[in-house]
Amino acid sequence: MVAPKFRINLHHLELSPPKRDQWIPLFPDGLRTLALGLILLVMARPQSSSSIENMTREGIDIVMAMDASASMLSKDFRPNRLEAAKAVANEFVEDRPFDRVGVVVYEGESFTQVPLTTDHRVVQDGLNALETGRVEGGTAIGMGLATAVNRLRNSDAKSKVVILITDGENNAGQIEPQDAAQLARLESIRVYTVGVGTIGRAKSPVRKRPDGSYIYDWVEVNIDEPTLKAIAEETGGRYFRATSGEKLKEIYTEIDELEKTRFNVFRYNKRTEEFPFIGWLALICLATEATLRHVFFRNLP
Numbered sequence: 001m002v003a004p005k006f007r008i009n010l011h012h013l014e015l016s017p018p019k020r021d022q023w024i025p026l027f028p029d030g031l032r033t034l035a036l037g038l039i040l041l042v043m044a045r046p047q048s049s050s051s052i053e054n055m056t057r058e059g060i061d062i063v064m065a066m067d068a069s070a071s072m073l074s075k076d077f078r079p080n081r082l083e084a085a086k087a088v089a090n091e092f093v094e095d096r097p098f099d100r101v102g103v104v105v106y107e108g109e110s111f112t113q114v115p116l117t118t119d120h121r122v123v124q125d126g127l128n129a130l131e132t133g134r135v136e137g138g139t140a141i142g143m144g145l146a147t148a149v150n151r152l153r154n155s156d157a158k159s160k161v162v163i164l165i166t167d168g169e170n171n172a173g174q175i176e177p178q179d180a181a182q183l184a185r186l187e188s189i190r191v192y193t194v195g196v197g198t199i200g201r202a203k204s205p206v207r208k209r210p211d212g213s214y215i216y217d218w219v220e221v222n223i224d225e226p227t228l229k230a231i232a233e234e235t236g237g238r239y240f241r242a243t244s245g246e247k248l249k250e251i252y253t254e255i256d257e258l259e260k261t262r263f264n265v266f267r268y269n270k271r272t273e274e275f276p277f278i279g280w281l282a283l284i285c286l287a288t289e290a291t292l293r294h295v296f297f298r299n300l301p
Contacts, residue, residue, distance in 0.1 A: 034285050058228040060259055061116055063148040064089055067166040067196075068132050069139045072106075073214060074167065076202035076221070077245045085129050085196060086166050092252045093120050093127070102151050105130060108172040109140030110147040116155065140173025141166055141224075145180035145191065145231065152189050160189045161259055163252075164231070167196040168181040169224040177227050179222040189237040192255050193228035196242045197221040223287040 066085060077084035080236050101123045103113040111134075114126035141164070148162045162184065170177050184191050202221050205214035225241070232239040238258075242248035 002141060003066045020023030031273045032286070039279075056148060058158055059098045059100060059118075060159040060161060061100045061102075061152055061155045062096065062161045062163065062259070063104055063116070063151050064127075065104045065106060065110075065128075065144040065148040065162055065164040066113075066130060067139060067141075067144070067168070067191070068105050068107050068130060069168060070132050070135070070205050070208075070214065071139075071219075072136060072196075074197065074202045074204040074219075074221075075216065076198040077196070077248075079126055081167055082090075082130070082132065084248060086130055086177050088245070088249050088252050089127050089165075089238050090124050091249070092235075092256060093123050096120075100155075100157070102148075103127060103130070104148045104151065105134070106140050106144030106147070106173075107132070107134070108136035108140055110140060110143040110173070111135065112147060112151060116151060136172070139168040139170060140175075141172035141227070142175035142177040142180045143169040145177060146183060147186045149180060149187055149189055153187055157260060159259065160187070161237075162189055162191045162235075163255060164191060165196055166228070167195075167221075167223060170227060171224060177231055178234070181231040184231075184235045190233060190237040190259075191231050192237045192240070192258075194227055194240045194242055194251055195223040195225055195233045196248065197223055198243050 066089070068082065072082035072085070073080045088270060097120070098118075100118050101114075101120060102116040103123060103126050105113045112221055113130060114123050144166075145162065145164055148164070152160045152162070181191065198221055200221060201218045201245040204217050204219040206217045206219065207215040209215060223241075225239070229239040231237075240254070242251055242252040
C-alpha cells in the first residue's frame, strides 16, 4: 500500500507580523510600574555625599651652622670631615622639601653662606661651595651660633632649629657659646649640636705650605663636648657625637625624625538628599500615565 503524498503550497501561507500599535496600550501600565518603583526608592531616602579636603603644612625654619676651620680637613672621615658633613647635609636638605633652610659658616669669624630659603637648589649650591680659609682661622662656636640665631630671629615659623656642626673647641670670637645658647632659648630656637671626629687621634692639617696646601700629622681629637651638651640642654635640643661618616648620616636621620613638618588636614563632608528629584520623576510618570490613559487611550478597547 502506497502512502498518499501531500504537498504544501507555501505560496498560500501568510506570516503576519504583530501589529505595530499592539504595545501602545501597555505604555501607561509601564509608566505606573516605573512610578511605583521610584516611590519605593524615595521611601529609602537615597543620599549622595561629597567631601572637600584642605591640607595645610607648617614648615620648619632650619639653619645649619657649619664649622669650616682647617681641622675639618682631617682625614678620619672620607675624604675628610668637611666633605662628609657637606654630603650628609645635602641629603638632609633634599629630604625637607617644605622647610626653609639656611647655611651659616664659621671659623674664627662667622658669616651667612645662604639665607633662609625654600629654594633648596640654592642651599645645596651653597653647601657645595663651602671651603676652609675664607675668614680668619680658629673655631668661634659662639659666633657661629649667634649668627644662626640672628637669621631665625624674625622668623614666623612655629618651629625654629639650628644644627651646629663642629670638630673642636671654642677658641675665637667675641661671643661665648653659653651666651649664644641663651639667645637661642629666648627666641624659642632648638639647637642640635654635633661633635664631628673620631675617638683618639686623627690625621689632621698641622702646617700650611707656601702653595696653600697642608702638611698632615697625627693629632689628638679634642671636642668640647661639655659645652656642646650644655648648648643643647639650654635650648631643648640634643647633642650627638659623630665618629664616622655613617654615624653622621644616622644623626641627621634622627634629627629629621625629631623635626617633622606638621600637616593640618581639614575635611568637610556634604550629604545631599536625592529623594526630591526622584519624587518629581515619580509624579511626572504618574501624570503622564493618567494623561495617556484618560485622554489619548480612552477609546481603546
